[in-house]
Amino acid sequence: MTNSSDLRKNHLGQLIAHLITEIEITSKQIVRTLDDVDKNKLQRQLNDKFNSLEKAESELNQLNRESLEQVELDKIPFTNRDAPIREITAIKSPPYRLVTAPEGYGKTEFLKQIQKRFQELQWCCAYASMSSYESIEDLEKRLANSLQLTLPEGHELSWGERLGLLLHNNWWATWQSQNQKGIVLLIDLDGSAPQQQRLNEIFKDFKQFISRIEKCLKDLQLFKENYSRFRVIIASRCLINIPLEYQIFSELTLSPFNLEVIQDTATKYLKPIEMTSESLALLTGHLLYLTGGHPGGIAEALKVYRSSPCTVDLFLNIYGKKLWEKTLKKCKDQIKESLTKENNDLYESIEKLSIFPILNSTWILKEAVRRFQLPFSDDSFKLNIELTKTSIFTRDKTIIKDGMTRRLLVIGLLKESSPDIFRELCGEAAKICWEYVHDRKSKNESAVAGTWSMQYLFQSLQQHAGFINSGADSLAYRQKLHKDFFEQTVTETIDIFRNTDREQIHDFLSTLKSEIEHDWEFQFLVNYYLHNDEYNDRPYKHLIKKLDEAIQNN
Known part of the structure; x- marks a missing residue:
């Protein structure tokens, strides 16, 4: 988005807020005025303000759509996400969703695509980001600002109630007549996954925040009869399990890119180079080998290759190490940071055990812990307990349920040993x-x-x-x-x-x-x-x- 577009959007937001205030004042004046001539004059002024408000809102909506739809010529195609988008925006989808994935998976872009789809379906959408160090009050203000609305003042209202009242009043006054189908809050929990204690606090607040908004909306017929007409979707890099008492979200984990998806993405993005099918297939293989299917790493590599095309093997030799240092190492380090916050010995164990794609055998686990001389070699049961505290561990089939996290750890193990x-x-x-x-x-x-x-x-x-x-x-x-x-x-x-x-x-x-x-x-x-x-x-x-x-x- 250009700076001029940003300035124009800010101006329109201020204009709309001003016009709404003027409309409220003029409406009150009409009620108090007894003279018919003065009343007609005020009515014409009110009509003009409504027309101006409609034009300003229309232009702002158009700018918002353009900012979502704007695609640079060199942008990596948004790939491999159609199925989860359909799942989340479906009529019978659970109302509260938690989207998780490591850094570089495009969670923010995914939320923007979700927003675009909900807007096409005529939903009222609010989008805001929040770091793990910020408060729910900060988030509440940003969500209101996203809707070009101002939170009501007054200490008698708590967070959640303020936004809930605002959504209630605007639904009744405006959005209902615009044939909006529901309200969705999109929250980007930005930055590294927080420590367990802070994560507990955040999701405890989220649960209360949502409950208060839901309570404010329930005396409106649409939300009383259709619980899924109010939705909250949070995207986060959770590597630690959320306690059950705060877990009201249906979780969806974004998948990495497999070979087929990488080849499709590369074919679309590298079309101007006119590569042979053999070279494209080899490049695709190299990309999966180098990145493990990490979307951010693949996007970075494709941009470099397109900007300075060379032979595929030369690209592998020259750029392979740089890709790790520039993009993937940071992602791996964040995984390490999240795990070592909880237990200093846990990361070394998970890193070495990550070479196993599956690890659903106690016999295998005990042998691996003993032979790899891991910190828990004297007590594999204790390792089991520590692993269970992390959301990357599953007892179903794999030691790490997120294949991308596992492959990043394996790549790191190779690169750093x-x-x-x-x-x-x-x-x-x-x-x-x-x-x-x-x-x-x-x-x-x-x-x-x-x-x-x-x-x-x-x-x-x-x-x-x-x-x-x-x-x-x-x-x-x-x-x-x-x-x-x-x-x-x-x-x-x-x-x-x-x-x-x-x-x-x-x-x-x-x-x-x-x-x-x-x-x-x-x-x-x-x-x-x-x-x-x-x-x-x-x-x-x-x-x-x-x-x-x-x-x-x-």
Whole structure:
């Protein structure tokens, strides 16, 4: 938005406030005036003021729409968010939503797109940001200002009640006649995730704030009959669990970019360069390898590539380290800061355990804690308790439910240690998975063994992360890795249940194949770590072919 546009919007906001005051004064004068001539004169003045108010509001609305719709020629396409936008703006969507994601996911832009969609649906929208160090009173003022309204004065009203009364009065006086469908408050909880105590305070206040506004609106028929006509949507970088007593929000976590989304974004943004499909596919693979799918990192890399296009491999070598230092390290450091605030030992444990995409086995967790010599090596149960306090931990399947957070930690582990240390860590993880698979085999748990066999294959490849793009010999390194992976690692994995009955072999291989077919990250790992000059899905197809042959030959 230009400075002149900002000035014009400020002027219109002041003009509208002035006209509303003048209309109220003139309306009172008409009621008190007895002379018909004077009354008619005042009525004409009132009509003129209403016309001026309508024009000013129309122009301001147009400027607001333009500020939302304005797209610079070099702006990264807003991608991969249509589904959550539809979910949040749906008629039967929960009224209170909490949108969470690490820094760089475009939460602010996401809220602006939500605002745009609600405005198209004829909802009255207020948008405001708030840092974790500010008060609810600060937020309340900004929300009112967003609507070009002024909070009522008076100490007899508390926060929440002031905004609630303002929304109530304006709905009754103005918005209802404009056929508005409801009211939505969009709150951008900006900055780093706060410590647990402050987070508790913020969401305790949010709960009370919303309750007071809701109470003010309930004597209006629309809001009494339709609870979802008043909505609150908060975007935040929460890495700590919100206590249940303050949790009134239905949570939605923004997803990272997978390979398909990155390629679609790159295709649209790099169209002026007219890249070949092969080069575009390779660039997409490099971007996912460098960023783990982090939207902000991908956007930054695409801008750099478009401004100074070069060969794709040269871009990887020159810009790879800069991307980490300029964009991704900051995101990783904020994750570290949030976790170390609660427990100094917790970050080291989570960082090293993040090399496991899944970690739903107590056996695996205990072995990893012991072999990695983590701070909780003498008490893995205590580690479980500490992990449960963080919102990135889940007992469902993964140690870290947000895949992007996990991949950022893995990238950081590689960047801030060394390729050899990283290989040693992942190699130990591969041994743990291999031993667990054989432990499950001894207990005739063929399906569980199939699941963890894929994790063994994953670690067998991931340990080479620091070498597959290293120097002039990187192609030769990947070609040897390709040969060893299929001739040794995959063959040995397929043969694990060779000496058991046919049903167990079938369950094991079918589960392994199903896990691979439903895991886009593992598929990418196979294709990228084993690619030749071009990036394609031939390695993945070859792996599936070998599994199909093994199943058929059983």
